[in-house]
Amino acid sequence: MGTNLTWHDSVITKQDRAKRKEQKPCVIWFTGLSGAGKSTIANALEHKLFEQGRHCYLLDGDNVRHGLNGDLGFTDADRVENIRRIGEAAKLFVDAGLIAMTAFISPFRVERQMARDLVDDDEFIEVHVATSLDVCEERDPKGLYKKARAGEIPNFTGIDSDYEAPAKPELVLDAGANDVDTCVEQLLDYLKQRQAI
Numbered sequence: 429m430g431t432n433l434t435w436h437d438s439v440i441t442k443q444d445r446a447k448r449k450e451q452k453p454c455v456i457w458f459t460g461l462s463g464a465g466k467s468t469i470a471n472a473l474e475h476k477l478f479e480q481g482r483h484c485y486l487l488d489g490d491n492v493r494h495g496l497n498g499d500l501g502f503t504d505a506d507r508v509e510n511i512r513r514i515g516e517a518a519k520l521f522v523d524a525g526l527i528a529m530t531a532f533i534s535p536f537r538v539e540r541q542m543a544r545d546l547v548d549d550d551e552f553i554e555v556h557v558a559t560s561l562d563v564c565e566e567r568d569p570k571g572l573y574k575k576a577r578a579g580e581i582p583n584f585t586g587i588d589s590d591y592e593a594p595a596k597p598e599l600v601l602d603a604g605a606n607d608v609d610t611c612v613e614q615l616l617d618y619l620k621q622r623q624a625i
Contacts (some may be wrong), residue, residue, distance in 0.1 A: 445525030449483045452534070452624040453522040455547055456615070458531045459594060460549060460557035461586045462572055463564035465603035465611070466531040467551065469546060472612045474529060482625060487514055502583045506537050515543030516602040524546050535591045554617070557598040561586050563604040 446453050454582050456473070469489050477484045491532040493500065497513055500506040521528035534540050544552040564586065565573045576584035583589045599618050601611045619625045 431535055442523045442525065445523075449525045450475045450480055451509075451525070451527060452551075452622075453525045454551045454553055455518045455543070455625050456527065456553045456555060456559055456619075457534070457540065457543060457599075459516075459527065461532060461561060461575055461591055462584075463560035463567045463569055464557040465601075465608070466533075466557045467599065468608055469603060469611045470529045470531040471613070472608050473615050474580060476612055476616060477625070480625065482527055483525065484529065485521055486529045486531065487517060489532040491544045492517075504536075504583070504589070506523045507535065508542075511536075511539040511543060513620075515527045518543065519546040522551055527534045534587050535585045535589065537592045537595065539574075540594065543614060544596070550622075553599065553618070553624075554594055554597040555601060556594045556598045557601050557603050557611075558593070559602070559604040 442453065456470075458470050460466050467490075470486050470488070474484055474486045490516060493510070495516070497510050500510050510534065514530055514532060518528040518530055518586075529603070530543075534543075540554060544554070568574055572581060572584065573587065575581045576587040586593045599615065601614060603611055
């Protein structure tokens with residue numbers, strides 16, 4: 429970080445932006461194995477929130493790697509940097525008064541805590557999409573597990589790189605036993621209880 433930097437406060441506050449949008453800004457952080465259903469559920473939730481007139485934005489793992497994080501690979505260090513950047517981007521969206529959703533494997537507890545620490549305590553909602561490895565491998569929507577098992581993809585989470593499940597997520601979704609609509613309804617109910625919407 430540069431040394432000749434000074435934070436410039438905006439006249440309009442996060443609270444002003446949230447009030448204008450009539451919602452409580454937050455980060456909904458989806459975590460889980462590849463193929464767990466994170467992006468599918470997050471997309472469906474974004475659609476429902478948008479239909480309700482909510483101001484929201486989804487940061488998806490693959491999509492962000494096409495631009496902002498296009499220079500990163502999949503080593504442990506690159507994964508941490510990937511999540512650091514996403515956490516910082518999500519923080520900006522929260523400051524803008526938005527409901528920011530992130531759909532990333534984000535395999536390490538410490539990196540998810542790092543993202544949580546960037547926003548206020550009541551602005552971070554960790555959602556563990558707790559689909560089992562067996563179900564994820566059976567789904568294998570991108571053919572990645574097959575490649576990882578064949579040794580074609582090194583450092584693949586759940587195969588030869590660890591996934592640390594959240595210890596105390598705000599919400600756990602079983603996307604192996606429940607369909608997308610059921611998961612989205614659980615999320616909407618939770619957001620109403622939290623008075624985010």
